[in-house]
Amino acid sequence: MIVLGAPALPLHSAGKYVAGAYLVFVALMLVYVAIMARRLTNAERELSQLRRDAAARASERDRSPEDERQREPVG
Amino acid sequence: MTTYGRGLRGLTLATITTNTLALALVFFYAPLDADQGFVQKIFYIHVPLAIVSLCGFIAGGLFAIGHLRSGDRRWDMRAYVAIHMALIFGIAALITGSIWAKASWGHWWVWSEPTLVSYLIVVLMYATYQPLRFSIEDPERQARYASVFAIVAGAFVPLNFIAVRLAQQYVHPRVLTLTGGHLPGSMRFTFLASLAGIALLFVTLWKYEMTAKDMRMQLRRARRQLLGDDAVRPLGRSAAPS
Numbered sequence: 001m002i003v004l005g006a007p008a009l010p011l012h013s014a015g016k017y018v019a020g021a022y023l024v025f026v027a028l029m030l031v032y033v034a035i036m037a038r039r040l041t042n043a044e045r046e047l048s049q050l051r052r053d054a055a056a057r058a059s060e061r062d063r064s065p066e067d068e069r070q071r072e073p074v075g
Numbered sequence: 076m077t078t079y080g081r082g083l084r085g086l087t088l089a090t091i092t093t094n095t096l097a098l099a100l101v102f103f104y105a106p107l108d109a110d111q112g113f114v115q116k117i118f119y120i121h122v123p124l125a126i127v128s129l130c131g132f133i134a135g136g137l138f139a140i141g142h143l144r145s146g147d148r149r150w151d152m153r154a155y156v157a158i159h160m161a162l163i164f165g166i167a168a169l170i171t172g173s174i175w176a177k178a179s180w181g182h183w184w185v186w187s188e189p190t191l192v193s194y195l196i197v198v199l200m201y202a203t204y205q206p207l208r209f210s211i212e213d214p215e216r217q218a219r220y221a222s223v224f225a226i227v228a229g230a231f232v233p234l235n236f237i238a239v240r241l242a243q244q245y246v247h248p249r250v251l252t253l254t255g256g257h258l259p260g261s262m263r264f265t266f267l268a269s270l271a272g273i274a275l276l277f278v279t280l281w282k283y284e285m286t287a288k289d290m291r292m293q294l295r296r297a298r299r300q301l302l303g304d305d306a307v308r309p310l311g312r313s314a315a316p317s
Contacts, residue, residue, distance in 0.1 A: 014113040017178035021117040021171040025124070028167050032280065039287050046294055054301045 079285040090279045094272035097265070105265040117175040119266060123273035124168035125194060129232050131161025131277060132201060136229020139222035151218040152316045154225050156284045158204055160277055165198040193239045200228055208314035218316060288315070 101119045108115035135158035142150035172191065177183045185191060207224055211217040258266060299307045 014178055017114055017174050018116045021120060021174045024170045024174070025120055025167050028163065028170075029276075032163060036280075036283055036287060039291075043287065043290055043294060046291075050294060050298050050301065053298075057302060 079282050079289055083279070083282055083286065086275070086279050086282060090272070090275040093268065093275050097268040097272040100265040100268050105262050106259070108262075111179060114175065114178040117171055117178070119269040120273075121168060121171040121175055122266070123270040124164050124171060126270060127273045127277050128161045128164035128168055129197070129236065130274075131157050131164060131281075132197065132232045133229050135161060135225045136227075136232075139225035139229070142218060142222045143226070148214075148218055148316060151222060152288060153285065154222065155208075155316050156281055156288065158201060158225060160281050160284065162198065162201050162204075164273075164277060165194075165201065169195065169198060189239045189242050193235050197232055197235060200231070204228070205314045209312065212312055214317050292317075 097119070101116055105116075105119070107113060135154045138150050138154035138157055142148070142154060172194075173183050176185060176191070204221065204224060208217050208221050211220055295307055
C-alpha cells in the first residue's frame with residue numbers, strides 16, 4: 001500500500017550519497033552474515049566428523065569383546 | 076539447539092519485517108527535509124546505528140559486571156559478543172555519518188565537531204578491546220581484565236555523551252532531545268521504526284553469534300567426552316573467550 005502510494009524518489013545529486021550510505025550498511029551486514037554462515041558450515045562439518053568418530057568408536061567397542069572370545073583357546 | 080537459539084526464528088522474522096517496513100517508511104512515507112532535502116534520509120540509518128552501538132557498548136559493560144560478580148565465563152562471552160557487535164555497528168555509523176557530512180557539509184570529516192570526534196574516540200577506545208584480550212594468554216586473567224576494561228569504558232560512554240551535549244557550540248544537527256526534539260510526527264515515527272529495526276538487528280545478530288559460540292563449545296565438550304582429551308585440538312591464543 002505504501003509503495004503504491006509513494007511519490008517518485010528524487011534521485012538527483014544527493015541520491016548517490018544516500019544510496020552509498022545504505023549500501024555500506026547492507027554490505028557490512030552481508031559480510032557479517034557470510035562470515036557467520038561460514039562458521040556455521042564449519043561447525044556442521046565438525047559435528048558430522050564427531051558423529052563419524054563416535055560411531056567408529058562404538059563399533060570398535062562392540063567388536064573387541066567378540067575378537068577376544070574368538071582368540072580364546074577352544075577345548 | 077542451544078539456550079541462545081530459543082526464539083531466534085521469530086526474532087529473525089521480526090527483524091526482517093521491521094527493517095523492511097522502516098525502509099519503506101524512510102523512502103516512501105517520511106517527507107523530505109526542508110533544509111537538507113533528500114540527503115537527510117541518511118539520518119534514519121546513521122543515528123539508529125550510532126545509538127544502538129552506544130547501547131551495545133553499555134550492555135557490554137553490564138555483562139562484564141555480571142562476570143566479575145559471578146565469575147561465570149558466560150557473562151564474559153556475552154560482553155565480548157555485545158562489544159564486538161557494537162563495534163561493527165559503530166564503524167557503520169562512522170561511515171554513514173562521514174557520507175552524510177560529505178553530502179551536507181562538503182567534507183568527509185570535520186575535526187572541530189565535538190559529536191563526531193567524541194564518537195570516534197569511543198569507537199577507537201573499543202577498537203583496543205580485542206588486542207587487549209589477545210595480549211593476555213591466560214583465559215581467566217584475560218576475561219577478568221577484559222571485564223574491567225568493558226566496565227570502565229562502558230561508564231565512559233554515557234559520560235562522554237553528556238559532556239558533548241553540555242558543550243556550548245553545536246554544529247552537529249540536533250534533532251533529538253529528551254523533550255521530544257524538533258522532528259515532525261511522520262519523521263519521528265519513521266525514525267522510531269528505523270531505531271526499532273536496527274535494535275532488533277543488533278539483538279538478533281548477538282543471539283546468532285552467541286548460539287554459534289555456544290554450539291562450538293558444546294561440540295568441543297562432546298568431542299572430549301566421546302573421544303578423550305587427545306581428540307580435541309588445543310585452542311590457540313585467541314581474543315575470543317574460550
